Amino acid sequence: MARIAGAGRMKVGIPYDQPGFALKSMDGTYSGFDVELAKIIAGAIGLTADNIGWVDSPSTVREQLIENGTVDLAVATRPTGQPLMVKSDDTVVKGLADLKANPGQRVCSVIGSTATRRIKPYLADPTQLVSFDVDDKCADALRANQVQVVVAEQIILLGPGR
Numbered sequence: 759m760a761r762i763a764g765a766g767r768m769k770v771g772i773p774y775d776q777p778g779f780a781l782k783s784m785d786g787t788y789s790g791f792d793v794e795l796a797k798i799i800a801g802a803i804g805l806t807a808d809n810i811g812w813v814d815s816p817s818t819v820r821e822q823l824i825e826n827g828t829v830d831l832a833v834a835t836r837p838t839g840q841p842l843m844v845k846s847d848d849t850v851v852k853g854l855a856d857l858k859a860n861p862g863q864r865v866c867s868v869i870g871s872t873a874t875r876r877i878k879p880y881l882a883d884p885t886q887l888v889s890f891d892v893d894d895k896c897a898d899a900l901r902a903n904q905v906q907v908v909v910a911e912q913i914i915l916l917g918p919g920r
Contacts, residue, residue: 762830763803770796771815771829775892776914779835788812792833799831816891818870835913840873843908843915845900851907854880864888864905866896873909 762768772780772792780792797807813829823829842865844851850860857863861882867874869889881887888905890896896908908915 759803763805766805767809767811768796768800768803768805768831769811769813769829770800771813771820771823771832771834772796773816773834774814775894776835779913780833782812782814792835796831796833799833816870817868817872818891835911840876840909841912841915843897843900843910844906848906857886857907858882861886863907865907865909866890866899866905867909868893868896871910873911877909 772788772790774780774782776790776792779790780788781790782788793812796810800807800810813823815823815829815832815834817834820832820834824832842851842854850856851863857865857877857880859882863886865877865881865886866888867877869891874887874889878884878887888896888899890899893908893910893914896905896910899905900908
């Protein structure tokens with residue numbers, strides 16, 4: 759922290775697509791719990807929010823960005839459990855066991871996420887899994903009937919517009 763404070767600038771990795779936690783808006787501003795937490799940390803070492811450089815850090819590369827020095831700090835949601843999200847009128851999938859019993863049900867999750875790793879044993883076939891780089895694309899695929907199930911961190915599934 760002394761090195762960062764001495765540099766007068768802190769590079770913080772946040773995922774840009776986590777409403778309520780870390781979200782980059784269309785106008786380029788950042789908001790959410792993770793963003794505010796990073797501002798508090800910056801303030802504790804004598805930096806202001808203007809001294810923070812934000813770097814997109816999806817879960818697939820978060821640790822790598824820290825290890826290679828791209829960011830000084832990563833502030834991001836961590837695993838909270840991975841429930842299933844289905845449309846309210848879906849009567850086929852009510853739980854994990856229904857995925858093996860219904861191999862035609864397509865499941866979406868983010869590439870490299872904990873949810874992706876944890877859901878695989880419950881699938882009837884690996885081709886059931888559809889993966890995207892961000893959670894919003896899974897939600898869009900569910901709305902468009904391209905997938906029937908989305909699995910992600912519970913807090914993500916509870917986000918706005920879900």
